[in-house]
Amino acid sequence: MSRHNFKEMRIWQRSRQLVSKIYQLTAEFPEEEKFTLTRQIRRSAISIPSNIAEGCGRGSNKQLMHFLDIA
Numbered sequence: 001m002s003r004h005n006f007k008e009m010r011i012w013q014r015s016r017q018l019v020s021k022i023y024q025l026t027a028e029f030p031e032e033e034k035f036t037l038t039r040q041i042r043r044s045a046i047s048i049p050s051n052i053a054e055g056c057g058r059g060s061n062k063q064l065m066h067f068l069d070i071a
Contacts, residue, residue, distance in 0.1 A: 003056065003057065003059070004055075004056040004064060005056065006049075006052055006053040006055075006056035006057075009052065009056070011052060011068075011071075012049050012052045012053065012056075015048040015049040015052060015071070016049050018045060018048065019042075019045045019046055019048070019049060022041060022042060022045040023042060023045075026038040026041055026042060047071070048071045049071075051067045051068070051070045051071035052067065052068065052071050054067050055067025055068055055070075055071075
């Protein structure tokens, strides 16, 4: 079984940068969007590095590729 260190993966690092940027941008959204659109956008951004990390914790490259597809 091969395991990957997701923190060393450039795609994971870049996805974390994306999450930070999304949080900065959505902080400027109108107040009426704070609990609807803002929340949805942030959750979908967070799912990207989360899926990459999940795939790295799996036992095979095939499963990693599956989670990368999801991300």
